[in-house]
Amino acid sequence: MAFSLAQPAHSKIDIKKSTFIGFVTAVAGRPEALTEIARLRGEHPNATHVCWALLAGGHSGASDDGEPGGTAGLPMLNVLRHQNLEQVLAVVVRYYGGIRLGAGGLVRAYTDTVAQALLTAEKIALVVTVTLRAAVPYALEGPLRRLLQQSGAILAEVTHTDVVSMCFSLPLSAAPGFQREANDICHGSLQWREESL
Numbered sequence: 001m002a003f004s005l006a007q008p009a010h011s012k013i014d015i016k017k018s019t020f021i022g023f024v025t026a027v028a029g030r031p032e033a034l035t036e037i038a039r040l041r042g043e044h045p046n047a048t049h050v051c052w053a054l055l056a057g058g059h060s061g062a063s064d065d066g067e068p069g070g071t072a073g074l075p076m077l078n079v080l081r082h083q084n085l086e087q088v089l090a091v092v093v094r095y096y097g098g099i100r101l102g103a104g105g106l107v108r109a110y111t112d113t114v115a116q117a118l119l120t121a122e123k124i125a126l127v128v129t130v131t132l133r134a135a136v137p138y139a140l141e142g143p144l145r146r147l148l149q150q151s152g153a154i155l156a157e158v159t160h161t162d163v164v165s166m167c168f169s170l171p172l173s174a175a176p177g178f179q180r181e182a183n184d185i186c187h188g189s190l191q192w193r194e195e196s197l
Helices: 030-043 073-082 102-119 138-151 172-185
Strands: 003-005 009-015 018-026 049-055 061-063 088-095 123-125 129-136 154-160 164-171
Touching (some): 009 102, 018 030, 030 088, 049 073, 073 088, 073 102, 129 138, 129 172, 138 154, 138 164, 138 172
Antiparallel strands (some): 003 123, 018 088, 049 061, 049 088, 129 164, 154 164
C-alpha cells in the first residue's frame, strides 16, 4: 500500500559547519512540486544547493542541484521509495560550511535530512479511486443516491434528461460490489456508461 503525507514536515541537521534543511510535503505532480521548489529557493536565496526528489508516478524525478552526481537527489528519492510514499516531494536546502563531506558524507547527509523530516510526518494511506457513470429512470434516482451515500461515494455530476445520469467516484476496491448492488436495486434498469480510472 502506498502512503502520502497529511501535512508538510521539516528537519534541520548541521554537519561539519554545513546546514541541511529538509522539507517534505504531499504534491499532486511535477507542476505543484516545481512551485514548491521555487518557493523554497525564494525563502533561501543564499543557499548553496536546493536539491529535491519527487515520487509521483509518471512525474517522478530528482535533482542534485550542483552537488556531485548521485549524492543528493537519488538518495533522497530512495528514502521516499523505501517508505512506500507516493505523491510526495522532498527538498533539502544546503548552506555550505566550507568543509567538504565527500560523496559518502553527502549521501548520508541528504538521506538523513529527509529521513528526519519523515519521522515527524503523519503518513496517510492513498486510496485509489475509480470514476463511474450510470443512467437510471427518474423513479430510481432516490434509491441510487441512497446507495451512493451509504457506500461513501462522491457524487460529482448529475444531469436530468430523458434519464438521470450520475457521475461519481469511489474506492477502486469497492467498485465491483457497488456495481452488483446498484444493479440489484435498479432491477436491470441501470445503464453503465463510460468508465475511467
